[in-house]
Amino acid sequence: MKRAVVLLSGGLDSTTTFAVAKADGYAVYALSVDYGQRHRVELDRAAAVARALEAVEHRTVKLDLRAIGGSALTADTAVPKDRGADEMSHGIPVTYVPARNTILLGVALGYAETIDAADLFIGANVLDYSGYPDCRPEFLNAFENLANLATKAGVDGTRFTVHAPLLKLTKAEIIALGLGLGVDYGLTLSCYDPDPTGRPCGRCDSCVLRRKGFEQAGVPDPAGN
Amino acid sequence: MKRAVVLLSGGLDSTTTFAVAKADGYAVYALSVDYGQRHRVELDRAAAVARALEAVEHRTVKLDLRAIGGSALTADTAVPKDRGADEMSHGIPVTYVPARNTILLGVALGYAETIDAADLFIGANVLDYSGYPDCRPEFLNAFENLANLATKAGVDGTRFTVHAPLLKLTKAEIIALGLGLGVDYGLTLSCYDPDPTGRPCGRCDSCVLRRKGFEQAGVPDPAGN
Numbered sequence: 035m036k037r038a039v040v041l042l043s044g045g046l047d048s049t050t051t052f053a054v055a056k057a058d059g060y061a062v063y064a065l066s067v068d069y070g071q072r073h074r075v076e077l078d079r080a081a082a083v084a085r086a087l088e089a090v091e092h093r094t095v096k097l098d099l100r101a102i103g104g105s106a107l108t109a110d111t112a113v114p115k116d117r118g119a120d121e122m123s124h125g126i127p128v129t130y131v132p133a134r135n136t137i138l139l140g141v142a143l144g145y146a147e148t149i150d151a152a153d154l155f156i157g158a159n160v161l162d163y164s165g166y167p168d169c170r171p172e173f174l175n176a177f178e179n180l181a182n183l184a185t186k187a188g189v190d191g192t193r194f195t196v197h198a199p200l201l202k203l204t205k206a207e208i209i210a211l212g213l214g215l216g217v218d219y220g221l222t223l224s225c226y227d228p229d230p231t232g233r234p235c236g237r238c239d240s241c242v243l244r245r246k247g248f249e250q251a252g253v254p255d256p257a258g259n
Numbered sequence: 260m261k262r263a264v265v266l267l268s269g270g271l272d273s274t275t276t277f278a279v280a281k282a283d284g285y286a287v288y289a290l291s292v293d294y295g296q297r298h299r300v301e302l303d304r305a306a307a308v309a310r311a312l313e314a315v316e317h318r319t320v321k322l323d324l325r326a327i328g329g330s331a332l333t334a335d336t337a338v339p340k341d342r343g344a345d346e347m348s349h350g351i352p353v354t355y356v357p358a359r360n361t362i363l364l365g366v367a368l369g370y371a372e373t374i375d376a377a378d379l380f381i382g383a384n385v386l387d388y389s390g391y392p393d394c395r396p397e398f399l400n401a402f403e404n405l406a407n408l409a410t411k412a413g414v415d416g417t418r419f420t421v422h423a424p425l426l427k428l429t430k431a432e433i434i435a436l437g438l439g440l441g442v443d444y445g446l447t448l449s450c451y452d453p454d455p456t457g458r459p460c461g462r463c464d465s466c467v468l469r470r471k472g473f474e475q476a477g478v479p480d481p482a483g484n
Contacts, residue, residue: 097322102366104373126411133369136409140365141327144358148329168409176405183398184361186351 035061037151038197039142042066042092044079045224046244047157047200050212052087054199055155057215064089065145067138069131070100072107075232079223086221095141105131106226113227115237122239127165129226129239135168139177143194147185150192154181158198159208174198205247213253220256260286262376263422264367267291267317269304270449271469272382272425275437277312279424280380282440289314290370292363294356295325297332300457304448311446320366330356331451338452340462347464352390354451354464360393364402368419372410375417379406383423384433399423430472438478445481 038060040052055062066080077094084092103109106128113129135158142154158169167173174196181187181194200208212219224244225234234241234257248255263285265277280287291305302319309317328334331353338354360383367379383394392398399421406412406419425433437444449469450459459466459482473480 093326095323095326097366098320099366099369101318101320102370102373104369130411131369132372132411133365133409136368136405137362137365140358140362141322141324143361144324144329144356145327147357148327167411170408173405173408176401176408180361180398180401180405183395183401184358184393186355186357186392 035059036153037061037063037090037149038153038155039063039065039146039149039151040155041138041142041157042080042084043157044076044083044222045157045240046212046219046222046247047159047208049083049087049217049219049222050208050215051155051157051199052083052089053212053215053217055197056087060153061090062087063145063149063151064092065142066092066094067141068094068096069134070098070108072113073223073226073228075228075230076223078232079221082221086218093145097137097141099131099134099137102132105129107131113235113238115235117239117242122165125165126167127239130166133168135166135173136177139196143181143185146194152192153195153197155197155199157200159200159203161202161204171198171201174201204250205243206250209247209251209253218256222257260284261378262286262288262315262374263378263380264288264290264371264374264376265380266363266367266382267305267309268382269301269308269447270382270465271437271444271447271472272384272433274308274312274442274444274447275433275440276380276382276424277308277314278437278440278442280422281312285378286315287312288370288374288376289317290367291317291319292366293319293321294359295323295333297338298448298451298453300453300455301448303457304446307446311443318370322362322366324356324359324362327357330354332356338460338463340460342464342467347390350390351392352464355391358393360391360398361402364421368406368410371419377417378420378422380422380424382425384425384428386427386429396423396426399426429475430468431475434472434476434478438476443481447482
C-alpha cells in the first residue's frame with residue numbers, strides 16, 4: 035500500500051483531503067503542526083479526525099511561528115469579522131501567515147522522507163478564497179519541483195508528488211465530496227477565532243465561507259456553525 | 260539600508276555568510292532554528308556571533324524536528340566518525356536532516372515577509388561537501404522561484420533573492436574570506452557531536468572538514484578544534 039503524508043489541521047478542507055487520499059488507496063500518515071495558531075484547539079479536532087479516518091499514524095510537530103509573528107493567527111492582531119464576499123476577494127487578508135504553506139509542506143516533505151512516502155496531500159483551495167498566495171496552483175507546482183531537488187529523491191529515484199485534490203472545488207463541492215466519502219464534519223473546526231472550548235465565532239472569514247458552503251450544499255453543518 | 264535575513268547556526272559557514280551580508284551593506288536580521296539538533300549548544304554560539312557582528316536582531320524559532328527524526332542529528336543514531344574524504348564524497352550522510360534547508364529557508368522567508376526584507380542569506384556550500392541534496396545550486400534556484408510565488412511578493416512587487424555567497428568556495432577559501440572581514444572564528448562551533456560544554460569531538464565529518472580547511476588556509480583554528 036502506497037504511503038501518503040496528509041497535512042491535517044482539523045478543518046473541513048484538510049479532513050476532506052484525508053478522505054480523498056484514503057479513497058485513492060493510500061495508507062495515510064497524518065501530520066499536524068502546532069505553530070502557535072490562535073485557534074490551537076483545532077489540533078484536538080485533528081486528532082479526532084485522524085482516529086475516525088484511521089490514520090496509520092498522526093504526528094504533531096511544534097513550530098513556534100509566534101517568534102516571527104506577522105499574522106492575525108500568530109500575533110496579537112484582531113481577526114476580521116463579518117466580511118462580505120467582496121471584501122474577501124481583494125488583497126491578502128491579515129490571517130495570511132507568512133510562508134506558512136512553504137513551511138508546512140517542508141515539514142511534510144521531511145516526514146515523507148523518513149517514512150519512504152512519495153505523496154504529499156494538502157487541502158489548498160483557490161476558488162472560494164484566493165487571497166492566500168501559497169494556495170495557488172503555481173505555488174504548488176513550484177513546491178513539487180523543489181521537493182525533487184531538496185531531498186534524497188535525486189539519488190534514489192523517488193519522485194515526489196504534491197496532491198491538492200480540492201484545489202478548484204467550491205466549498206459546497208468539497209462538502210458534497212466529503213459526505214460522499216463518509217466524512218463526519220461534526221468533528222471538524224474551521225474557525226480562526228474560536229472560544230477556548232472550540233466553539234466557532236461564526237463571523238470570521240473561515241466561518242462565513244463554511245456556512246455559505248453548507249447552505250449551497252443544501253445540508254446542515256453537523257458542527258452547528 | 261536594505262534588510263537581509265541571515266540563517267545563522269553558529270557554525271563557520273553561516274558566520275562567514277553573515278559577515279559577507281554585512282560587508283555587502285545589509286542590515287542583518289539573524290535567524291536561528293532550534294530544531295532539536297544534537298549539537299544544540301551551537302545556538303549559544305549563534306547568539307554570541309549575532310552580538311559580535313551586530314545583528315539588528317536575532318530570533319530563534321523552535322521547531323521540533325525530533326518529532327519526525329530520520330537523521331543522526333535529530334534521532335538517536337550515531338554520528339559517523341573519522342571518515343576520509345573518499346567516504347564523505349559518496350552518498351548522502353546520515354547527518355542529512357530530511358528537508359532541513361527547505362524548512363529553514365521557509366521560516367527565513369516568513370521572517371523576511373514580516374520585516375519587509377527581500378534578501379535571504381544561507382551558508383550552503385557544495386565543493387567541500389556535496390552529500391546534502393539541499394545545498395545544491397539547483398535547489399537554491401528552485402527555492403528562490405518558490406519564494407516569489409509563495410508570498411505577498413506577487414502582489415506588492417517584492418522580489419526575493421536567495422544568496423549563497425559560499426556556494427562554490429572551499430573551506431580554506433571561506434576561512435580566508437571571513438578572516439579578511441574580521442570574523443572571530445573562536446566564537447563558532449562546527450561539530451555535530453560536541454560534549455555538553457560545546458567542546459568539539461574532532462572526529463565527525465564537520466570537524467574533519469573544518470580542520471582540513473584551517474590547515475589549507477595556513478592559520479590556526481582559534482576554537483582549538
